[in-house]
Amino acid sequence: MFVSPSMLAQSPYTADVEKNAQDVEKTIIELRRFFHQFPELSNSEVNTAKRIAEIMTQMGFKVDVGMAKTGVVAVFDTGKPGPTIGLRADIDGLPVTERTPISFASKQKTEFLGEEVGIMHACGHDTHIAMLIGTANVLAQMKNELKGKVVFVFQPAEEGAPPGEEGGAELMVKEGLIENYGIDVMFGQHISANTDVGHITYRVGGIMAAVNRMVIKVKGKQTHGSRPWSGVDPITVSAQIILGLQTIVSRQTELTKNAAVISIGKIKGGLRSNIIPEEVEMIGTIRTLDTDMQEKIHEDIRRTATKIAEASGAIAEVTIEKGYPVTYNNPELTRKMITSLYDAAGEDNVRVTAASTGAEDFSFYAQKVPSMFYFVGGKPLNVDKADAAPHHTPDFFIDESGLITGIKALSLLTLDYMNQNK
Numbered sequence: 008m009f010v011s012p013s014m015l016a017q018s019p020y021t022a023d024v025e026k027n028a029q030d031v032e033k034t035i036i037e038l039r040r041f042f043h044q045f046p047e048l049s050n051s052e053v054n055t056a057k058r059i060a061e062i063m064t065q066m067g068f069k070v071d072v073g074m075a076k077t078g079v080v081a082v083f084d085t086g087k088p089g090p091t092i093g094l095r096a097d098i099d100g101l102p103v104t105e106r107t108p109i110s111f112a113s114k115q116k117t118e119f120l121g122e123e124v125g126i127m128h129a130c131g132h133d134t135h136i137a138m139l140i141g142t143a144n145v146l147a148q149m150k151n152e153l154k155g156k157v158v159f160v161f162q163p164a165e166e167g168a169p170p171g172e173e174g175g176a177e178l179m180v181k182e183g184l185i186e187n188y189g190i191d192v193m194f195g196q197h198i199s200a201n202t203d204v205g206h207i208t209y210r211v212g213g214i215m216a217a218v219n220r221m222v223i224k225v226k227g228k229q230t231h232g233s234r235p236w237s238g239v240d241p242i243t244v245s246a247q248i249i250l251g252l253q254t255i256v257s258r259q260t261e262l263t264k265n266a267a268v269i270s271i272g273k274i275k276g277g278l279r280s281n282i283i284p285e286e287v288e289m290i291g292t293i294r295t296l297d298t299d300m301q302e303k304i305h306e307d308i309r310r311t312a313t314k315i316a317e318a319s320g321a322i323a324e325v326t327i328e329k330g331y332p333v334t335y336n337n338p339e340l341t342r343k344m345i346t347s348l349y350d351a352a353g354e355d356n357v358r359v360t361a362a363s364t365g366a367e368d369f370s371f372y373a374q375k376v377p378s379m380f381y382f383v384g385g386k387p388l389n390v391d392k393a394d395a396a397p398h399h400t401p402d403f404f405i406d407e408s409g410l411i412t413g414i415k416a417l418s419l420l421t422l423d424y425m426n427q428n429k
Contacts, residue, residue, distance in 0.1 A: 046100030089155025097165035106401035131198035208360035218366035
C-alpha cells in the first residue's frame, strides 16, 4: 500500500521546536539585522566569521575557523552514537548598493574589480546565518532528544570567489569538510523573496541549475570605419553569434525535458566611432538542469560561434569554464523528510516547485553525500509576487517573520533524521 507523506504521524518534537523557536525569534531577528548592516564580499567575510565564531563558542560548541579562507564550522557532539548531520548557511554579500528604506540598510562600500561599489546582502545570506544560529539554539535546548553530531557549516563565497581565487563549497569539500567531520547527510535552505512568508518549496531531484561561465573572443581585422570591406568586423560577427546562440535553446534543445538558458552579460570591443576594432570579447552564462543536455549545449555553443565567425572570415575562440553542478536533492532522502517540512510550516504551506535556473554551490556537497535543499518564503503577504524585488537587486527585501519557519525546518529535519537513523 502506498502511504503518502500526509498520512504519516507528526513529529514528536514539533511542539518543543515551536516553543524554542519562538523563544529565540527576537534575538535572531536582531542578529540578522546586524549581519545585514555589515555585509562583506566573498572570501572577505572576516568580521562576519569572527562574530559567528564568537556566538557559536558562547553557545558551547567546538568551533573551527579558517576553512575555505573565512569559513566557520561548529560541532555539536551529543556524546551518543548516531548520524552526523551537516547544516549549511552561506555568509557572503554582493557588490550591490542597497536602496531599501529599512533602518538597518547597509552603508558599506569597497572596491570590486577596480570600481567602488556598495555591499549588500542582496540574496538573503544574512537570514541564512541567523536561521542557522537560531537552529543551533533550538537544538541545544533539546540535547536529550539528539543522537550523533550536528555540524553547523557557515560557508563563505557562495556567490563565487574573486578572480584568481578558490572559494565556497567547492573549496570546503576540497579541504576535507565531509571526511574530516564525518558528515553523513547535508541539509541546506535558501530564503526566497518571491515565495510567501511562512511557506516552503522543495523538489525531488534537480532543484537548481548547473552554471558555466563562457568567454567568446571574436578576432577580425581592424580597419577604418568608412571602409568596412577592407577589414573583418568582429562587432557585426559578435551580433550574429549572440543571435545564433539563442537558437541553440529555442531550436536545438529538447526543452520538454528540462529548461536551459544562454545569456550574454557583457560585450566589450572598440575605442572610437570610426575604427572597426580587431577583437571583441563576450562574457555570458549557461544554465542547465541535465548533465547530458549540459554537454550537448556546450558543444552547440562552440560550433555555432566558430562557424558563424568563419562564415565572415573571422575567428571565434570559445572558453567554457567549470562552474557549479546541478543542485540535486537525493530522492530517497527528500521523500523521507517531507513530513518534517510539513510540521515546520503546515502541510498546506509546503509545495513542490519547478526547477530554478539559478545556481547554488550547495551542489558540491550533494555530490559527496545525500543532501536536501529547499526554499523558505520571505515575501510579505501583502506584496504581489510580480512586485517583489528579485534577488541580487538594490531593492531586495525579506519579511523577517519568515525566519522562524526556516529555524523550525532545519531543527525538525535534524531531530527527525537522527531519530529515524539511530
